[in-house]
Amino acid sequence: MASKTIPAQVVTTCDVCHKVMSRVNEVRIRRHALDWKGMPCGDGSIVLDLCNACIVALSDVVHERAEQIRSEKRKTDAGKEE
Secondary structure, X not given: OOOOOOOOOOOEEOOOOOOEEOOOOEEXXXXXXXXXXXXXXXXXXXXXXXXXXXXXXXXXXXXXXXXXXXXXXXXXXHHHHO
């Protein structure tokens, strides 16, 4: 009797678009979980496996939102100086 060992294959899919990926791109957002009083009470981190297209889309959205926040802050700061 002959035996053949076949290594296990790990298939990773994108958490957003569910496309099968050949390479794992892990995105980790570290933050605290907060209780009802707003105090940190545990790990609230988010870990996502994303394909290249979804990483690009996510980074574009983060950059766009950061720019909006900066713009709002500038307007608020300018109003305080007057």
